Amino acid sequence: xxxxxxxxxxxxxxxxxxxxxxxxxxxxxxxxxxxxxxxxxxxxxxxxxxxxxxxxxxxxxxxxxxxxxxxxxxxxxxxxxxxxxxxxxxxxxxxxxxxxxxxxxxxxxxxxxxxxxxxxxxxxxxxxxxxxxxxxxxxxxxxxxxxxxxxxxxxxxxxxxxxxxxxxxxxxxxxxxxxxxxxxxxxxxxxxxxxxxxxxxxxxxxxxxxxxxxxxxxxxxxxxxxxxxxxxxxxxxxxxxxxxxxxxxxxxxxxxxxxxxxxxxxxxxxxxxxxxxxxxxxxxxxxxxxxxxxxxxxxxxxxxxxxxxxxxxxxxxxxxxxxxxxxxxxxxxxxxxxxxxxxxxxxxxxxxxxxxxxxxxxxxxxxxxxxxxxxxxxxxxxxxxxxxxxxxxxxxxxxxxxxxxxxxxxxxxxxxxxxxxxxxxxxxxxxxxxxxxxxxxxxxxxxxxxxxxxxxxxxxxxxxxxxxxxxxxxxxxxxxxxxxxxxxxxxxxxxxxxxxxxxxxxxxxxxxxxxxxxxxxxxxxxxxxxxxxxxxxxxxxxxxxxxxxxxxxxxxxxxxxxxxxxxxxxxxxxxxxxxxxxxxxxxxxxxxxxxxxxxxxxxxxxxxxxxxxxxxxxxxxxxxxxxxxxxxxxxxxxxxxxxxxxxxxxxxxxxxxxxxxxxxxxxxxxxxxxxxxxxxxxxxxxxxxxxxxxxxxxxxxxxxxxxxxxxxxxxxxxxxxxxxxxxxxxxxxxxxxxxxxxxxxxxxxxxxxxxxxxxxxxxxxxxxxxxxxxxxxxxxxxxxxxxxxxxxxxxxxxxxxxxxxxxxxxxxxxxxxxxxxxxxxxxxxxxxxxxxxxxxxxxxxxxxxxxxxxxxxxxxxxxxxxxxxxxxxxxxxxxxxxxxxxxxxxxxxxxxxxxxxxxxxx
Numbered sequence: 093x094x095x096x097x098x099x100x101x102x103x104x105x106x107x108x109x110x111x112x113x114x115x116x117x118x119x120x121x122x123x124x125x126x127x128x129x130x131x132x133x134x135x136x137x138x139x140x141x142x143x144x145x146x147x148x149x150x151x152x153x154x155x156x157x158x159x160x161x162x163x164x165x166x167x168x169x170x171x172x173x174x175x176x177x178x179x180x181x182x183x184x185x186x187x188x189x190x191x192x193x194x195x196x197x198x199x200x201x202x203x204x205x206x207x208x209x210x211x212x213x214x215x216x217x218x219x220x221x222x223x224x225x226x227x228x229x230x231x232x233x234x235x236x237x238x239x240x241x242x243x244x245x246x247x248x249x250x251x252x253x254x255x256x257x258x259x260x261x262x263x264x265x266x267x268x269x270x271x272x273x274x275x276x277x278x279x280x281x282x283x284x285x286x287x288x289x290x291x292x293x294x295x296x297x298x299x300x301x302x303x304x305x306x307x308x309x310x311x312x313x314x315x316x317x318x319x320x321x322x323x324x325x326x327x328x329x330x331x332x333x334x335x336x337x338x339x340x341x342x343x344x345x346x347x348x349x350x351x352x353x354x355x356x357x358x359x360x361x362x363x364x365x366x367x368x369x370x371x372x373x374x375x376x377x378x379x380x381x382x383x384x385x386x387x388x389x390x391x392x393x394x395x396x397x398x399x400x401x402x403x404x405x406x407x408x409x410x411x412x413x414x415x416x417x418x419x420x421x422x423x424x425x426x427x428x429x430x431x432x433x434x435x436x437x438x439x440x441x442x443x444x445x446x447x448x449x450x451x452x453x454x455x456x457x458x459x460x461x462x463x464x465x466x467x468x469x470x471x472x473x474x475x476x477x478x479x480x481x482x483x484x485x486x487x488x489x490x491x492x493x494x495x496x497x498x499x500x501x502x503x504x505x506x507x508x509x510x511x512x513x514x515x516x517x518x519x520x521x522x523x524x525x526x527x528x529x530x531x532x533x534x535x536x537x538x539x540x541x542x543x544x545x546x547x548x549x550x551x552x553x554x555x556x557x558x559x560x561x562x563x564x565x566x567x568x569x570x571x572x573x574x575x576x577x578x579x580x581x582x583x584x585x586x587x588x589x590x591x592x593x594x595x596x597x598x599x600x601x602x603x604x605x606x607x608x609x610x611x612x613x614x615x616x617x618x619x620x621x622x623x624x625x626x627x628x629x630x631x632x633x634x635x636x637x638x639x640x641x642x643x644x645x646x647x648x649x650x651x652x653x654x655x656x657x658x659x660x661x662x663x664x665x666x667x668x669x670x671x672x673x674x675x676x677x678x679x680x681x682x683x684x685x686x687x688x689x690x691x692x693x694x695x696x697x698x699x700x701x702x703x704x705x706x707x708x709x710x711x712x713x714x715x716x717x718x719x720x721x722x723x724x725x726x727x728x729x730x731x732x733x734x735x736x737x738x739x740x741x742x743x744x745x746x747x748x749x750x751x752x753x754x755x756x757x758x759x760x761x762x763x764x765x766x767x768x769x770x771x772x773x774x775x776x777x778x779x780x781x782x783x784x785x786x787x788x789x790x791x792x793x794x795x796x797x798x799x800x801x802x803x804x805x806x807x808x809x810x811x812x813x814x815x816x817x818x819x820x821x822x823x824x825x826x827x828x829x830x831x832x833x834x835x836x837x838x839x840x841x842x843x844x845x846x847x848x849x850x851x852x853x854x855x856x857x858x859x860x861x862x863x864x865x866x867x868x869x870x871x872x873x874x875x876x877x878x879x880x881x882x883x884x885x886x887x888x889x890x891x892x893x894x895x896x897x898x899x900x901x902x903x904x905x906x907x908x909x910x911x912x913x914x915x916x917x918x919x920x921x922x923x924x925x926x927x928x929x930x931x932x933x934x935x936x937x938x939x940x941x942x943x944x945x946x947x948x949x950x951x952x953x954x955x956x957x958x959x960x961x962x963x964x965x966x967x968x969x970x971x972x973x974x975x976x977x978x979x980x981x982x983x984x985x986x987x988x989x990x991x992x993x994x995x996x997x998x
Contacts (some may be wrong), residue, residue, distance in 0.1 A: 093114060093178070093268050093506075094173070094177060095176055095177050095178070095261055095264055095265060095268075095998065096178045096179070096180070097178075097179045097216065097220070097267070098113065098622045099113060099114060099178050099264060100211075100215075100216065100219050100260065100261075100264060101216055101235065101269070103260065103264050103484055103598075103998070104212045104216075104260075104265075104544075105212070105216065105279075105281040105285070106276070106277075106279060106281050106282075106285065107274045107277075107292060108273060108274055108276055108287070109268060109281070109285055109287055110264065110269075111267055111268065111273045111274060112267070112273070112287055114267075114268040117287075117811060118286070119285070119286030119287040119288070119289075119290060120286065120287075120288075120290065121286055122284060122285060122288060123510055124211045124283070124288045124507070124509070124510060125285060125286050127509075127510050127513065128284060128957045131205045132203075132204075132205055134205075134206070134780075135203055135205035135366045136182055136203040136617035139182070139203040139238050139243065140168055140182070140183060140203070142243070143166065143183060143201075144166065144168075147165060147166055151164055151165035151166065152165070152166050152167075152168065153166070154167070154168045154169055165186055166183060166184070166185055166186070167181075167183065167184040168183050168187070169181075169183075170183065170184045170224075170474075171977055172223045172224045172226075172227035172228070173223075173227060174223060174226035174227040175226060176221075176265065177223040177226060177227075177261070178223070178886045179220050179223035179224065181200045181201070181224065182200075182201055182202050182203050183200075183201040184198055184199065184200050184201065184224065185198070185199040185201060185205075185236075186198055186199075187199065191422050192384070194632045196230075197200040197234075197524045198224060198228060198230060198232050198233045199232075199235060199236060200217060200218065200221050200224055200232065200238075201235065201236045201238065202216065202217050202219040202235070203235050203236070203239070203276065203793075204236050204237055204238070204239040204240075204386050205239070205240075206239060206240065207240040207241060207247065207384050207385055208383075208384055209237060209239055213237060213239075214237070214248050215253060215256065215257060215260070216252060216703045217236075217237055217250060218248070218250040218253035218254065219252075219256045219261075219926045220235060220250075220258070221233070221234075221235050221250035221254075222250070222254060222257050222261075223520070224260070225263045225547050230872060231251075232250065233249065233250060233251040234247060234248070234249060234251075235247075235248050236248070241281070241964045244296060244358075247773055249610060250269055253304055254873070255853070255905045255906070256462065256614060257848070258852070259853065260853050260905065262852040263852070264652070267897045276291060276295055276298070276300060276302070277302045277312075278291060278292065278295050278300070278303060279301040280921050283506050294740075298322065299322035299324055299923055300321075300322065300323070300869075301315060301316075301322065301323060301324050301326065303323060303352060303483045304323065304326075304348055304352065304483055304484070305483060305484030305485065305486075306346070306760045307348055308486070311348070315348075316663045316735055318723050322724075323355060323356075324352070324356055325698060326348060326349050326352040327349065327352035327353040327355065327356040328348060328353075329349045330349035330350045330352070330353050331570050332567070337820070338694065341401070341737075342420070344364050344476040344477055345476060347363065347476075347479070347568075348473060349385075350363060350478050350479050350568055352776065353479075353568075354479040354480065354481040354482045355482070355483070355568070355605065356479070357564075358481045358567070359481060359564045359566050360479065360480055360481070360548060360563060360564070360565045360566065361478075361479040361481070361565075361566045361567075361570060362381055362477060362478055362548060362565060362566070362567050362568060363475075363476070363477050363479070363568045363569045364476075364477050365568070366473055366474075366477040366478055366545075366548065366549050367473070367549055368468065368470070368473050368542075368545055368546055368549050369468075370432050370434070370468065370542075371430075372429075372430035372431060372432040372434065373396075373428050373430055374396070374434055374539075375393055375395050375396065375425065375428060375431045375432060375433050375434065375463065375533070376393065376394040376395070376434050376435070376442055376535045376538045376539050376542070377391070377392070377393055377433050377434065377435040377467075377538075378392045378435065378436070378440070378531055378534040378538060379391055379392070379435075379439065379440050379443045380392075380508055380527060380530075380531055381443065382441075382509065382512065382779070385411075386446075387408075387411050387700050388414060388415065388417075388443055388447070389408040389410075389414070389416075389417075389419075389609075390405065390406065390407055390408070390417075390511065390527060390528070390531050391404075391405075391406040391417050391421050392404070392405050392528075392531035392532055392534065392535045393421065393425075393535070394532070394535035394536065394539060395426060395431075395537075398403065401526065402995055403532050403535065404424055404685070405528045405531060405532060406420050406421055406684075407524070407528070408442055409800045414447075414450075414451070415450075415957060418447045418451045419451070422453075422454045422460045423497045423618075424463075425454070425459060425460035425463050426454070426458065426459055426460050428459065430459065431459055431460070431462075432463060432466065432467075432468065432472055433463045433466075434467070434468045434538065434542055435467060435468070435469060435470070435485070435538070436469070436470050436471050436487045436538050436541070437469070438469070438471075438526040440467075440469075441467070441469060443539070444464055445468060448464070450645070460792075461507065462650060462732055463914065466985050468639065470538065470542055470545060471485060473545060473549075474545060478545060478548055479568075480493060481493060481852045484594070487534065487538065487541065488504065488537075489538055490541055491537035491538075491540055491541050493633075494541065494544060494563075496533075496536070496537045496540050498530070498533050498537075498934060499529055499533065500526060500529070500530065503526075503533075505531045505868060507530075508527060508745075509529060511526050511530075511972050513919045515527070518541065524643050525774070537894075544563065548565055551565060566805065575792040576876060593598070611656050613702035616919075623694065627673055628672060628732075629657070629673075629674045630671050630672050630673060631664075631672075631674070632669075632673070632674045632676070632889045633673055633676070633692075634675075634676045634677075635675065635676065635677035635692055636730050641680075641682035641685065642650055644682060644685045646682060646685070653676065653677075653678055653679075654675075654676070654677055654678070655674065655675070655676050655677050656674075656675050656677075656700060657672055657673070657674050657675070657676055657700065658672070658673040658674075658692075658694055658695060658696070658700065658701070658702050659671075659701050659702065659705060659735075660673065660694070660701065660702025660703070660704050660705050660712070661702070661704040661705045661708055661731065661734055662684070662704070663704060663986070670731035670732045670733060671702070671704075671732070673694070673702075673828075675692055675694075675695075684982050699739075699742070699743070699746070701739070701743065701842055703962065703985075703986060703988060704986055705727070705743075706743045706746075706747060706985075707798075707982060707985030708982070709740050709743050709744070709823070710743065710744060710747045710967055710985055711721050711981060711982045712726070712965045713744060713964075713983060714964070714968055714971045714981075715741075715946065715971050715981050715982075715984070717947050717948050717950070717951045718951070719951055720737055720740045720741055721737055721745070724736070724737045724739075724740050727740075744963060744964075744967070745963055747963075747967060747985075748962070748963035748964075748966040748967055750990070751965055751966055751967060751970050751990065753968075753990060754966075754970055754990045755794055755966050755969045755970065756992070757795070757990075757991065758792040758794050758795045758969060758970075758973050758992070759787065759809060761789075761812045761993075762787060762788075762789050762792055762794070763810060763811075763812055765789055765815055766815040766816065766928060766930065766931075767789060767790075767815050767816050767818065767931055767932075768787055768788070768789060768813060768815060768816075768817050768818070769787070769788045769789070769818045769819070769824060769932075769935050769937040769938035770785070770786070770788075770806060770810075770817060770818070770819045770935075770938055770943075771785075771786050771819065771820065771935060771938035771939060771942050772784065772785045772786070772801065772822070773786075773942050773945065773946070775949055775961065777958065777961065779987075782797065782798065782799050782800075782958070783797075783798045783800065783801045783847070784796070784797055784798070784945055784961075784965065785797075785798060785805055785806060785809070786938055786941045786945065787806075787809065787810070787938075788937045788938050788940075788972075788976075788977075789937075790937070790976065791973070791976050792976060792977070793944075793969055793972035793973050793976060794809075794948055794969045794973075795941075795945060795966075795969050796809060796965065797958060797962045797965055798963050799823070799941070799958070802824065803823075803824030803825065803827050803828075803858075806824060806825065806828060807827060807828055810828055810830070813828070813830050814830060815830060815831070815923070816830065816831045816832070816833050816924055816928055816931050817830050817831070817832055817833070818834075818835065818931070818932060818934075818935050818937075818938070819832070819833075819834065819835065819935060819938075820834070820835050820838045820935060821834055821835075821838060821839075821918070831924055831928075831929055832920075832921040832924065833921065833922075833924040833925050833932075833933070834921045834922055835933075835934050835935035836867060836890075836919055836922065836934055837933075837934040837935070838934075838935065839840060839852070839863075839918075839922070840863070840864075840867065843859070843860050843863060843911065846907060846911060847860045850905070850907050853905050853907055853908065854906050855903060855904040855905045855907075855908035856905060856908045856911070858908070859897075859898055859908050859911050859915075862894055862897050862898060863894065863915075865888050865894075866887075866891065866894045867933075868883070869887065869890060870887050870890075870933065872927075872935075873886075873887065874933070879925070879929065879930050879931060879932060880927070880929055881927060881928055881929045881971075883927070884926045884927075884928060885926055886921075887926055888923070888926055888927075891926070895915070895916070898912050898915070944968065944971075944972055945965075945968060946962060948968060952964060970984070970992070973992055977992055977993075977996050977998050979992060979995060979998065
C-alpha cells in the first residue's frame with residue numbers, strides 16, 4: 093500500500109488513526125474535524141486563485157505529473173507517484189534553468205489556514221518535496237507554506253528534514269503492513285478526531301493507562317515495563333511516603349497511582365496540606381478566545397452579593413473591541429470590595445498577562461491591580477495535592493463528577509470555536525447565545541469546584557475522612573491499613589473490635605490453646621525456664637600480675653583483682669563452638685605515670701568478647717550481608733550466648749576503627765601504582781541521597797562516603813597519582829591531573845542504545861559498525877597477548893583509520909553527527925591503553941566492586957546513618973581487598989593483623 097500525504101498527516105497525529113484510515117474505516121464523525129477540513133479546502137482554493145491571478149493560463153497545469161505539459165510554471169493539485177509514495181501537492185512552482193548546464197528548480201507549495209504553524213506542517217511539506225524529488229528524479233531542497241489571515245509565506249529548507257521524513261515513512265510502512273492495529277493510546281488529537289468515540293470506548297473497556305490525562309509516553313512505557321497496563325492495576329501501587337524535610341517547601345509531584353486509586357474508590361484523596369487563601373470577595377473568571385489568532389472575544393465574571401449571584405458577560409465583535417471589554421472588565425473589578433480573582437488553568441493566566449501588555453493595566457495600588465497580581469489558579473491547587481476520581485483534572489470532568497450539568501452536553505472548548513466561526517459568518521444570534529451561556533456555566537462550575545476545594549483544604553487536618561457536602565475525603569498520607577496486604581480491622585461497634593482481637597494468633601496461642609493442649613502448656617513453661625540459664629565455663633585462666641609499668645618501666649603496686657568471663661568462639665577442624673573463659677587478673681595503676689595496665693590480649697578492644705566472636709560477627713555482616721539482628725540471633729541460639737543487638741553494633745564500630753588505618757594503607761598503595769579504576773553509586777539515607785565512591789586496582793579496593801557527587805573527594809583521595817585513571821564519562825574525573833582511559837564498554841553500550849533508538853538510520857549503523865570493527869580487532873589481540881603495549885600499539889593505525897572513515901559526515905543524520913562529535917571530543921581518552929602496559933580498556937574492575945557494595949546496600953539502605961555507612965565502607969574495603977588478594981577475610985579478621993600484604997605473604 094502506498095504512503096500518501098493523508099496517511100502521513102494522520103500518522104503524525106495518531107498511529108491508530110493512520111491504521112484505521114489505511115483500512116478504509118470511517119469514524120462516527122466530528123464537527124470540529126469537518127470544520128477543519130472545510131476551512132483548509134476553502135483557504136487552499138482561495139490561495140490557488142490568488143496565486144494564479146498574475147500568471148497566464150498557458151503556463152498553468154493541473155493533475156498528475158504524467159499529464160503536465162512541457163514549459164509549465166505552476167502545477168495545481170499536482171500528484172507525484174514513485175515507488176510506494178504518493179503525494180498530492182497543493183501547488184508546485186517550476187523555475188526554469190538559469191543557464192547552460194543547470195536544471196530547473198521545483199518548489200512545492202502548501203496552503204495552511206492557521207496563523208500559527210507547527211512542526212507537522214513543515215514535515216508534510218518536506219514529504220511533498222521528498223516524494224516530488226523521487227518522481228521527477230531531481231533534488232528538491234526548498235518549499236513554501238502560505239498561511240494565516242494575512243497569507244504570510246514561509247520558506248522552508250526541506251533538505252534539513254529529509255532524514256526525519258525517511259524515518260517516518262519507514263515506520264509508517266511497518267504500521268500499515270501489520271495485520272493488527274497498534275496499541276491504542278488516547279492523546280490531545282482525540283478532541284478533533286472522527287474516531288474519538290470509538291477509541292475512547294475501547295480504552296474504557298481495556299481500562300487503559302492513556303485514559304489518565306497528562307501521562308507522557310515515557311511514563312506509560314515505564315509503567316508497562318513493570319507489568320502495569322490498566323488504571324486498576326496502577327491504583328494498587330500507591331504507597332504513602334513521608335516527605336523529606338528538604339522537600340517540605342517544594343511543590344508536590346503528581347501521583348498517577350493516587351489518581352488511579354481515587355478513581356477506583358470513587359472518593360477524593362488528598363496529599364500534603366493544600367491551601368487556598370481567599371481573603372476578600374471571590375470573583376470567578378472564565379475567558380473565551382481564539383488562540384490561533386491571539387484574540388479574546390468573551391470575558392465572563394461571576395460574583396456574589398448578599399442578595400444574589402451576579403454574572404457579567406463582556407462580548408467583543410472583533411479584535412478592535414478587545415481593548416473595550418478589557419477596560420470594562422477592569423471597571424467591574426474596581427466596583428467590588430477587595431476582589432480576589434479565581435480562574436482555572438493557564439489560559440486565563442496568559443490572558444491577564446497579554447491584556448496588560450497590549451492594552452495596559454489598572455493604576456498601581458488599585459483594587460483591580462491587587463486582584464490581577466494575586467489571582468488564584470485553582471488548577472495549581474488541585475493538580476498535585478487534591479485527587480478527584482476523574483480521568484483528568486479538566487473543569488468539565490471535575491465539575492461533572494460533583495453533579496454540575498451544562499445545558500448543552502456537547503459544549504467544550506473546541507465546540508466554542510465552531511460557534512464563534514458560525515457567528516462571524518452569519519452573525520447568528522443563537523450562536524452568540526450558546527457561547528454566552530457556555531461561558532456563564534463555566535463560571536458557575538468554577539464556583540462549585542472552588543467551594544469544594546476550600547472545604548477540602550479546611551478539613552485536611554481533621555480525621556482520616558471528612559464529609560464535605562456528602563463527599564468522603566481520604567487523607568492519603570494516613571493510608572496505611574487500607575493499602576497493606578493484611579488490612580487493620582476497625583469498626584464503630586466495640587463488640588466487633590473485641591471479637592476481632594480475640595481471634596488473633598498470638599492471643600489464641602498464648603491464652604486459649606494452652607488451656608486445652610497439655611503439650612503447649614509444657615512448651616511454654618520450658619521456654620520461660622530457659623530464659624536465664626547458667627553459663628558453662630570452659631576454662632579458667634589466672635594471670636600473673638605485672639611488676640613493671642609497660643609505659644614508664646617503674647615498679648607498680650597492687651591496685652585490685654578483677655574476674656571477667658571472656659565470651660568467644662572456638663574454631664576447629666570439625667566446626668565452631670561457643671567458648672567461655674574465666675579470667676582472673678590484676679588491674680594495676682602506675683604511681684609514676686598514672687597508667688592502668690591493659691586487660692589480657694584475648695579481650696577484643698576492652699570488651700567482654702573475644703577476637704574470634706568479633707571476627708565472626710563482622711564477617712557475617714560485611715561478607716554475607718546478614719543483618720545485625722540476625723547475627724545476634726545466631727550467637728544466642730546456635731552458640732548459647734545471651735548477647736544484645738547493641739553489642740554486635742559496637743563490635744562493628746570498634747572493628748571499623750581498628751581497620752581505618754588499613755584502608756588508608758590500601759589507598760596509599762593504589763596512588764603509588766600505575767592504574768586505578770574509579771566509579772560511584774547512590775545510596776538513600778532517611779530520604780536523602782548520598783554517594784559512595786570506589787577506587788580499585790587488581791589487588792585492592794577502597795570505598796568512601798560522600799554527601800554529594802562533587803569531584804572534590806576523588807581529587808583529594810587520588811592526590812599525587814601519576815598513573816592512568818580508568819572511569820566512565822562522568823565529568824568530575826576529568827579534573828584529576830593524570831592520564832585518563834574512558835571505559836569503552838560504557839561507550840559501546842551507549843552506542844548500541846543509539847542504534848536501537850534509530851533503527852532505520854543507516855548512518856548511525858555505519859558509525860557503530862566501524863567502531864565495532866575497530867574494538868573487535870583490539871579485543872582479539874588482547875585475548876591472545878594480554879595487555880601489552882608491544883602488541884597493542886599497532887592498533888593506533890586502526891584508530892586513525894577509524895576516525896578518517898567517520899570524518900565525512902555530510903551525509904550523516906543528526907544522531908550520527910552527534911556521535912561523531914562525541915568521539916572526536918573524547919579521542920585522547922578513549923585509546924590511552926594502547927600506549928601502556930597493563931591498562932584495561934574497560935572499567936569492569938570498579939563495576940565489580942560496586943556490585944559488592946550493592947549487595948550490602950540492600951541490607952542497610954535506609955536503616956543506617958552517615959557514620960554507620962562509613963564504618964560499613966571501611967570494613968567492606970578490607971573484605972574486598974582480601975578477596976582481590978586471594979586472602980580469606982575471616983582468617984584475616986581472626987589474625988589481628990592490620991596489613992593485608994604482610995598477612996598474605998605470611
